[in-house]
Amino acid sequence: MAYAVTRNELKSGDTIYYINTVSRIPGEKTKRKTVMVEKYSANELRELGEQDPQAYVNRRADELREMSRNVVRTMNYQVDFTIRLSLSGEGDLQVSDDCRNLGFAAYSRLYHRLELDEFVNNRRRYLDCGFNINVIFQHLLYSRCLWPASKKNTWEHKDRFFGDTGYGLQDVYRSMDRLLQWRTDLLKHLDAKVKEKFGRRDTVVFYDVTNYYFERDEADDEDGLRAKGPCKEHRPEPIIQMGLFMDELSIPIAYELFRGNTNDCETLPQAMDNSIIDFSDSRKIVVADKGMMSYYNIMKIRDARNGYVISQSIRKSDSQTKEFALSCEGWERTLDDNGNVVSMIKERTIPKRASAYGDMDDSRHSGIYNERQVFIWSRKYSDRAKRERQAVVEKALQSEGKRSKEFKDSSYGKSKYLRKSPVKAGELVQADWCLYEFDAARLEEDEKYDGYYLICTNVIGVEDESGINPDKPSGHAYYRDSDGFLVLNHVVPASEIADIYGGLWKIEETFKVTKTGMLSLRPVFHSRQDRIRAHFLICFISLVLERLLELQLGWQYSAKSIQESLSSFNALQLANSNIYQVAYYDVIVDTILKTLDIDISRKFLQQSDIRRIIGQTKKKDYEG
Incomplete structure (x- = not known):
């Protein structure tokens, strides 16, 4: 049963409003039973002070609907107690x-x-x-x-x-x-x-x-998406790569599919070209991890006059970058309640030379671009790196002194911290077997970079608050062609770059x-x-x-x-x-x-x- 409002215009100029109940007639698909519940005159409602009779009648109908929902109603119905539970083929x-x-x-x-x-x-x-x-x-x-x-x-x-x-x-x-x-x-x-x-x-x-x-088990031909590649779950079956763009609210924006054997780094430029996101007409900041850190990708972003915030491995960086990261100078430190260092951050801006193979030919091309680098050390990340490495080190120590006929070195797992003798000046010595020796020097080298990571970007802000344009929103950005920086309309400290990457x-x-x-x-x-x-x-x-x-x-x-x-x-x-x-x-x-x-x-x-x-x-x- 439902309530409906109808109206009737009289020749006298008055309007009569009816609130009716409408219910279905059992056995009839189209016929309905209508019963008048309340009746109102527009002129009488105005005399009582109601300026809008129609609104009053609608409110009254809503009140009746709410009252009907709260009415306690009972009914009798039959139950067939012979019906038994049944199972599907899957047991559910x-x-x-x-x-x-x-x-x-x-x-x-x-x-x-x-x-x-x-x-x-x-x-x-x-x-x-x-x-x-x-x-x-x-x-x-x-x-x-x-x-x-x-x-x-x-x-x-x-x-x-x-x-x-x-x-x-x-x-x-x-x-x-x-x-x-x-x-x-x-x-x-x-x-x-x-x-x-x-x-x-x-x-x-x-x-x-x-x-x-x-x-x-089988991959598609070259025109298909499924191909065998480095699966995240280390499975042997064919895979498909999916690149995903996401906004600051953690809501996905767009996605692109790639053949399973496509390198992660190669997906970004294709995704930018094919995406619904307009990377050419509005300034964007692309945030990605170190898997996207290539000269070609950075130039792709810069050529579209956009910004980037991409991490880079310090262990795989050049000697000057490593030296700057490990230097004690320039750090801004954050302390806990006991005065212990929780995190550190510092930055520098440098001209950077990089090279990559071009699109039009197989020649190697190089160039110089300005880059802002934010260095971060975190005690939490340092402790986690040590915990994750501990199991590998223990396995390597268990293998120390054992013999093996496998002379090939490895950079993965326990073999990363095992030297294989006999080796002389980097060359294998003729022998029937090799002896595992724990590589303490390599462990010490890796431990030096625990907790450190590097964020590379071309995003900067105004130097101080006097440079803020009051007519533009804080998030407004413009690309400075003179040095290739994307300038935001507010002061952007190194900590903000870290927060952007942290998302x-x-x-x-x-x-x-x-x-x-x-x-x-x-x-x-x-x-x-x-x-x-x-x-x-x-x-x-x-x-x-x-x-x-x-x-x-x-x-x-x-x-x-x-x-x-x-x-x-x-x-x-x-x-x-x-x-x-x-x-x-x-x-x-x-x-x-x-x-x-x-x-x-x-x-x-x-x-x-x-x-x-x-x-x-x-x-x-x-x-x-």
Whole structure:
């Protein structure tokens, strides 16, 4: 039963308002029963002091709706006690037809606030297809966030969602093909709406690369994505490389896919060229780890008149850089309560010569560019490096004095700290075997750099506050062609550069969400290249929805805990009725519903209540 307001204009000039109850007639699909509850005259309401009779009647209807929700109602229904529990082939309880999920309402709120429904509907109306791509797209996203599984499994369990589920498995795959065709426009739309609705700031852009493996032994041909390469999990199967751009809010911006044997360093320039991010018209600061530290990448960023903040290994640096890092002079120290040094920071600006092979030929090209270098030492990182090395050193000591027929040196694992004799002046001496000797000198050399790391950048600020342009925002930046520095409109100390680089850990945590976390993006089971690309597109947008939900919650809950709570937030339909009983509720669900202003607060809900709640999540005027 629902309340509706109608009106009747009289010839006298008065307006009569009616508040009616509308209820469904059992056995009839289209007929409804209407009963008048209250009647008001506009003239009489004005005489009583109501300036806006229509607004008064609407408020009164809302009051009646709220009162009806709080009325205690009882009903009789029958239960078939002969129905037994059944198991699926995988040993899990089946999702029965009378059990529905309510947790997807949180993602529905975000989906519609981002106006993804309008994006899809504006395009599907020109397609000649007998299925609703918008519905299928939502189910693919919500299922990936709640119960990550194959597309077939998602289709088989589509009935756990309320609403339209009348589509076939082939419709799912056809929808994936269409979505892939819209990929660029879809990512641009998503980026624009995140900026508009959630205040995305993309001056600082984080970039990193990871890979995902496939459950197959053979790689694709040269035109395919799957190839055997250095897998992050050290698995032998073919992999795909994915480069990810992320903003300061920890919300993904864009992604690019690369063949599995592509070097991490080579992905950055390709990702910049193919990304929806405009690196040429607006000033950006690209933040990346030492795997992206190459002369070509730096020149790529500088040629676009942008900034970079990229780390570099001190151990692999030149002798002058090492000497400057280990020098006791120039450090700004931070002390703990006991007066012990917790961290140190210092910087220098130097002209730097570097070289790389060019794009047009195989010749080596070199050049000089100015660079700001920030040196940091951290006691926490120093202690961690010693702990991580301790196990390797212990294994090396256990092997000291043992014989081996393997004369080849190694820089990895325990062999890193083992010398192999007989060796003379770096040359192997003829022998039947070699003897392991612990290399204390190499250990001492490595320990010198524990806790030190170097951040290279061309980002600077104004020299003092007098140089700040009051007409420009603090984040405004301009590129200084005379020396190649990107100048921000505020003072930028070395500590701020360290803080900018420190945000890179968030992208690593995002990768964990896609792998071992809640999205379970790997392993990938698709074989066709277009379906693989469509799979990553769906997973990426699911990732954006998940991170936006975490942002709305103030990052107080992990992605995995959110998934566990929302996937368990189900309602069970009572036998022979349209009443659903909420079967699970916890503090995370309660926080999400209150944060997103979703009204699911009662243990028993009618089907009409659930339709109303789902309809509310589709409103565009919600601001969070």
